[in-house]
Amino acid sequence: MFDKLKENEELWDLFTRKEEYSVTFRDAYERFPYYLSSHRNVFEPRVSEFLVENGLKPQYPDGKKFAVCLTHDIDAVYPSYPIVDSIKALAKGKLTEAMKTPFSRVNRKWNPCWNFRKIMELESKYDAKSSFYFLALTSEEKDFNYNIKDLESELGFISDSGWEVGLHGGHESYNNLEDIQEKKKRLEEVLGKKVIGYRNHYLRFRVPDTWELLSKAGFKYDTTLGYSDCAGFRNGMCHPFRPFNLNEGRQIDIMEIPLEIMDRSLFKDYMRLNVKKAWECAKHLINTVEKYNGVVTILWHNNTSIEGENLKYYEKVLEYCAGKNAWITSGEEIYNWWTSQVEPGI
Numbered sequence: 001m002f003d004k005l006k007e008n009e010e011l012w013d014l015f016t017r018k019e020e021y022s023v024t025f026r027d028a029y030e031r032f033p034y035y036l037s038s039h040r041n042v043f044e045p046r047v048s049e050f051l052v053e054n055g056l057k058p059q060y061p062d063g064k065k066f067a068v069c070l071t072h073d074i075d076a077v078y079p080s081y082p083i084v085d086s087i088k089a090l091a092k093g094k095l096t097e098a099m100k101t102p103f104s105r106v107n108r109k110w111n112p113c114w115n116f117r118k119i120m121e122l123e124s125k126y127d128a129k130s131s132f133y134f135l136a137l138t139s140e141e142k143d144f145n146y147n148i149k150d151l152e153s154e155l156g157f158i159s160d161s162g163w164e165v166g167l168h169g170g171h172e173s174y175n176n177l178e179d180i181q182e183k184k185k186r187l188e189e190v191l192g193k194k195v196i197g198y199r200n201h202y203l204r205f206r207v208p209d210t211w212e213l214l215s216k217a218g219f220k221y222d223t224t225l226g227y228s229d230c231a232g233f234r235n236g237m238c239h240p241f242r243p244f245n246l247n248e249g250r251q252i253d254i255m256e257i258p259l260e261i262m263d264r265s266l267f268k269d270y271m272r273l274n275v276k277k278a279w280e281c282a283k284h285l286i287n288t289v290e291k292y293n294g295v296v297t298i299l300w301h302n303n304t305s306i307e308g309e310n311l312k313y314y315e316k317v318l319e320y321c322a323g324k325n326a327w328i329t330s331g332e333e334i335y336n337w338w339t340s341q342v343e344p345g346i
């Protein structure tokens with residue numbers, strides 16, 4: 001499969017993300033954004049299309065036509081940054097505010113971000129499962145919101161129910177092997193078993209280095225490869241694949257399950273679509289992936305889905321995919337299925 005693809009230089013460059021090997025400019029988070037890419041046709045999975053034309057025909061359990069890799073990045077478990085906020089509030093002499101913030105930390109019932117079970121319940125209605133990627137930050141690190149040790153019982157519940165717990169790497173992890181290893185260990189100690197799935201915070205990623213680091217750290221799959229500033233197919237793929245390191249001239253021992261739809265890309269942070277347009281965009285991508293018997297990866301943050309409109313939107317996506325009889329599941333299950341069923345050539 002690789003050999004045929006190599007003969008098509010344009011598609012090979014897109015597949016390997018060649019343009020990302022020699023960039024002079026990145027965004028504020030050191031990311032390669034869609035607005036700098038020379039491959040403008042991000043809504044069509046051109047490489048997958050080529051592979052399907054050349055014989056790739058993945059099959060899924062129970063004769064399902066395509067799969068949804070359903071995922072959640074857990075950036076926050078508490079509505080804001082309680083400790084920092086309390087200290088700030090105290091410093092400003094706002095005692096009431098300082099008293100108020102930690103309250104949500106204690107009273108889980110009233111905490112809208114402590115919602116894993118609610119999300120799972122909703123997904124069960126559609127016979128779906130998903131992956132939860134947890135940060136394992138220390139209190140000194142940027143964006144620290146929760147201590148993973150405090151979530152032991154939730155992690156156990158998620159994992160025992162057949163959903164996946166994976167690692168959400170910190171800001172700098174994508175570029176630092178020790179950091180990835182440390183966080184993986186921290187999460188595994190709380191979970192009591194190995195984690196195999198990964199996505200970096202802010203979708204920070206370096207091609208091909210991050211794949212190499214993740215592979216060395218023992219991860220089996222990554223699902224960071226998507227643009228934060230635009231939905232779509234970053235390397236023209238809507239199927240899981242083994243990435244290729246152009247510097248070394250070889251495949252990397254990890255699977256990429258590329259990310260296509262992130263809640264924050266669609267709405268106010270990047271694409272600025274209204275609900276109707278965001279829905280059209282998601283529908284187009286889902287229909288496209290169905291056409292190529294692919295895997296559409298959806299990222300829905302747990303602190304996005306708590307709000308009324310967004311939750312409705314999320315449920316609409318689930319309903320739509322379930323209506324199409326998609327296999328809606330976690331990254332781990334996709335990884336296991338893909339490695340056992342589909343030819344190892346890609």
Ligand SMILES: [Zn+2]
Pocket residue numbers: 073074075168200201202
């Ligand atoms: Zn994140």
